[in-house]
Every structure is written in structure tokens, then in C-alpha cells.
Amino acid sequence: MTPMKLLFFTAALILSSGSVFAQETNPPTGQAKDKAPETAATQNAVDMPQAAVGDHWSYDVFDDITGAVKESRTWLVTDVSPKDITCRVELAGSSTTESVIIYDTYWDIVRDGGIRWSPHNFGGVQLPLEVGKSWTFKASEIDMKGQVWKKSGQSRVTGKETVVTKAGSFDAFVVETKFVRRNGNDASPKSDFTMKTWYSPVIDHWVKRSTIVSQDGHVVQNDTVELTSYGRRKT
Template sequence: MKQRIAHDLAALAPAAVLLLCGGAYAQTVPTVPASAVQPAVERVASAATYIVGEQWTFHYENALEPAKNATYTQTVSRIDGDRAELNRGASVLDANGNLVKIGDASYEPSDGKLRFPMRVGDKWTSSYTYHTGSWESIGQRQTSVVGFEGVDTAAGHFDAYKIEQVVAWRAGGGGRGEGSTRETDWYAPAVGRIVKADFVDQATHAAPTTTHVELVRFSCPQ
């Protein structure tokens, strides 16, 4: 897999630092206002090459159930072939950076949100089976890469692919229930992860669940 290349921050601010991480450059928080950041320049992105010790901290917000709001950290603890294990196997990413496992939940073969090489205009469909406890659901995902733009997060400003996702899901394993989800993701090649996501899950005859996930910190081993 090719190395990740970050947008050159040198012209943005003297305090903006580029960190060498697994052969890729990662952005730190700029010290200039978003209005001064140069326009994003699209590149064809290759899949990330993760290294042990890379760390991402995210903040999760659930509008329907605020008690679930949380800030959590994921650290690459092991590389196993084309998979990266996070937090000693608590979560697993596949070769494209898609989730295979997160906590007690799993996706077969993965959640399928990302595909590489990536460029604006790419579209694909995928399917997965999701398991958590006794619950099983089957999802049919439609994905479109609709743009390449700058995005501001609590971790700083990143050049990112804007990705629209629509999923139709139904209960599996003899269960009942169905619904759909709509999600907008921003994938930043500089850190090899989705750095911002807005998600709405609408089960039939139920209130919609709206969630927001955002990167708040990124680091790599020195």
C-alpha cells in the first residue's frame, strides 16, 4: 500500500508542524483561522499504512441518548497481515481502514465505508452482516465520493474526501425490524481515518437516532 501524503502546511503558519508517521505526514492543529487555509488540492488516495503506536481520539455524540456521549481513544497495538488491531484487539481495521470489529460488535466482512484507490466521483455498493450480542442485521450500502474539501475538526483542519453513504438494513437471524441510515463522512488521507461523520439511523416506526463523531486528537510514535 502506498504512503499517505498530507497537505503541505508549511505555508499556513509557522507553528503548524508536520510529523513523520509511518512514512506519511500528519497534520497538527493550525494556528490560523479557517478562512486563511489554502483550498484543498485533490489527489488520488491510496489505502493507509498503519504503524504500531498511531493513536486517534474521537468524540461521539448521540442526540437521542446523550448518556451515550463519550470520548474514546484508539491505538494501533498490532499489525496482523493486512489488518490493524486497535487497543489490543478491542477493534480491528481491514486493509482499507474499514471496521471489522469494535468492542462487542462485528461486521462481516467489514462495514465497507472506504475503498481504495479513492478519487472524487467513485461510487460502489457493498453488503455486510452486523452482529452485536444476540442482534444481527444485514446492510446494503451505497457509497459516493462527492468531493474533496477542507474540513475543520477539534483536531485541526484537514483536506478530506467527502463521502455520502446510504444503507438499507433489515434484521437477520429470524429477528424483526428494518430501516435505513444516511451518513456523511470526511476521510482525511493525512491520518488515514474518517475525521468527521454525521449519521442518522431511521428504524421503521421509531424516532431517528442522530450521531456525530469527530477527531479531537491524533498522534504517532516519535
């Protein structure tokens, strides 16, 4: 996977996605998500189904600059524990695994191959799923050479929308995120990310996510992923 693709799929399938949802008040960075106070908001929150081995989600990746479909990928759950979820990422038309990603149980990436995040990449979900929530975050990304990259930004749940893709029609929470990624040893060069994620509690994943990456004020990447199919292992 190229560095630019890796930025997109680990920072994007950032949100969070897709998709990060905060608690009633912004918790300190790294605070355990399962320690949120039991308020009326959490009692009425939308439930997330538990991930299971065999669950899968497939996406088309669109280059919004050219309008072409760049590729298609599938996330397949291969292992689930009380602390994490392991997914095998497969590129359509390829017989080899492109990447193995380890998430926590809220879909925040902890490790992607040889790349890891501390505490995680803040690309998952947090309860309650509630419009108007906003939060700031900071994280460190350590690549395979030991280079540290710093990420800081802010997310907000801006609304609910019905999204139609090849996989069907979904009611989704909309999360808008902006963050900066820069070399931990040099604060000058940086990449600015603007992301928008549509997360569906019903399928426990994002159904759509757009990512724009700018460097020195110039757009270098503008991609959208859309759900084409999904499934849960029958038990």
C-alpha cells in the same frame, strides 16, 4: 456498550467511514481490494500512510438532537499485520478498555469484540480516492448470540472539503452512504442509516462523521463525531 452505540461505532466508524471509496467499476461483493487494475486513476491516487502500533485518534461524540457532547473516545493501534489492524477503543475517564476492534488494512471492521462481519462492514476506504466514485454493498453481521443481521446500501464520494476541528484543519474526501440494516430472520423491521464521512488521507482516518438512524420513518439517533487530537508513534 449499548446496542445503539455499537450500531453507530461499528457501522459508522461505517464507511465508513469512515468512509468507503470504490474502484473504477463496482467490484463484486467481497472482491479483494488489492487486485484493482493498474489504471491512470490508481497511479495518480492519493497515498494512504501505513498504520503503525501507537497511532491514535481521539473524538468527541455529539448528540445533534440535544447539542451536547455525549462522550469522548480514543482509538489506539495495538497491533499491525499484513492482513489486519487491531485497535483498542478507550472511553475518556475510564480505566478499562471499552472495545477491541480488528480492521482489515483498509479500515473495514472484521470483528468488534464478539461481533463479526462477513466479509466486513464496508466502513473503510478503497483506492483510488476519487470524487464521483459510487458502489453498492452487502454484508452480514453476526452478534454474540449468533443472530445474523443483513446490511445493504450504497456509497458515493461526493467531493472534497476542508474541515476544521479541535485537531486542526484538514483536506478531506466526502463520502455519503445510505444503508438498511435488518434482522436476517425477519425482513420487516429495519433501521435506515444515513451517513456522511470526511476522510483525511494525511492522517489515514476520518476527521468527522455524522450518522442519522431512523426506524419506521422516525429519527431515533443523530450523532456526529469530530477529531480532537491524533498522533503517530515516533520511530
